[in-house]
Amino acid sequence: MNFSFLLDIVRGTLVASVGSFFPLIFIFYPHIFLTRSMTDGVVKGFSLFTISCALLMAMYSFSYGLFVFAAFGSMILVMHMMLANRFDQNSTVFVGAAMLLVGGVVALYAMGVNFSSLRSQEILDAIVAAQKSMNVELGRTEVMMVYNRMLQLMPAMIIILSLMISYGAYFLTVKGLLSTQAVAVSYQPFIYLTIPRGIVAAGIGSVAGLYIFSGETGISGLVMENVAVIFGALLFFLGLSVIMFILHKRRVHGFLRVMVPVLGILVPFAQLMIIFLGLLESLFNFRRLTR
Incomplete structure (x- = not known):
């Protein structure tokens, strides 16, 4: 071979x-x-x-x-x-x-792996035992709440x-x-990342529709949350690509070029700003004007 x-x-x-x-x-x-x-x-x-x-x-x-x-x-x-x-x-x-x-x-x-099996007592016992072995100060109730929340958002x-x-x-x-x-293949660098406008519009419409018609049903609320997380992530990556595009145009290199996106990922308020920037880019395509 x-x-x-x-x-x-x-x-x-x-x-x-x-x-x-x-x-x-x-x-x-x-x-x-x-x-x-x-x-x-x-x-x-x-x-x-x-x-x-x-x-x-x-x-x-x-x-x-x-x-x-x-x-x-x-x-x-x-x-x-x-x-x-x-x-x-x-x-x-x-x-x-x-x-x-x-x-x-x-x-x-x-x-045989599904949501029912993931909620089994054996899985929960294993998670509780694992967090205790890592000296994490969480009670069984708190661990189960975190784990169940993770399962709710697992589809997204x-x-x-x-x-x-x-x-x-x-x-x-x-x-x-x-x-x-x-x-020879076509290639679009991350700084020129795009998302089809139809997908963004579908995401916004889905979240709005589920919010309007959700009523008091928990299932619709969970579906809305998962849809919001998915499209929020898409807009986040789009916004992050815009930031990298600006840094590229400004010829920013080295430590600063690494730290700006890292801080954007780690700081919650910055995440929201990046998502909003991604939404604006999906609507107006600012990068096209500066290429």
């Missing part, structure tokens, strides 16, 4: 291993095999991905390896097809996120994570292809 092929398998397996307890690291997973599919053919790329999943089955558990295969397999195939056929960036990222979301949810349900968090992983897969794959000049 070619050494570079072996390196892809090892890298993919290591990233997926870390992803079992830190899911955000999966941003760096699909592009390994997606890039290989673009440069050496989809058969080779998907074969390396399959071997990586088989190693996960052997090293950890059959169910975990199967979950990774089901969640990312269709995503890699579909994104490869869209990249090869020069689909635009937004379409590729959103479709890739949809494939990841559907594949992951179907795999979890097939393995899963969708946001899927979008982040899909964008990361596209960004890293295209950057790699451009650096090697292996394949």
Whole structure:
């Protein structure tokens, strides 16, 4: 086997291993095999991905390896097809996120993981025991309130994570292809990130409609919260891209260019300002006037 092929398998397996307890690291997973599919053919790329999943089955558990295969397999195939056929960036990222979301949810349900099982007494006991082992001063009631709140917003968090992983897969794959000049593909840097206006309008309309017709039903309230979180996150990333665009235009480099977005992420008031900036950008497209 070619050494570079072996390196892809090892890298993919290591990233997926870390992803079992830190899911955000999966941003760096699909592009390994997606890039290989673009440069050496989809058969080779998907074969390396399959071997990586088989190693996960052997090293950890059959169910975990199967979950990774089901969640990312269709995503890699579909994104490869869209990249090869020069689909635009937004379409590729959103479709890739949809494939990841559907594949992951179907795999979890097939393995018996659902909201009922996540509320089981065994899970709650394990969480309470874990926070005690870390010397966290929270009672069982407080831990259950935090955990239940997390479950309520889990649909939104899963969708946001899927979008982040899909964008990361596209960004890293295209950057790699451009650096090697292996394949000519379209590319839009983060500072020019855009969101289709129809999606923003649909989000605002959905939140407004759910708020008006929610009444006293808790289900509608939870749906509204999840929709608000999803579109708030989209506007946040759009606003953050505007800030990075301004820093780029002002030729700001080094420490300040890193700290400005970091503070924007960590400071709650700044988060709201960035979301508002993203909303304004989605309506008026200020960056287009300065390109």
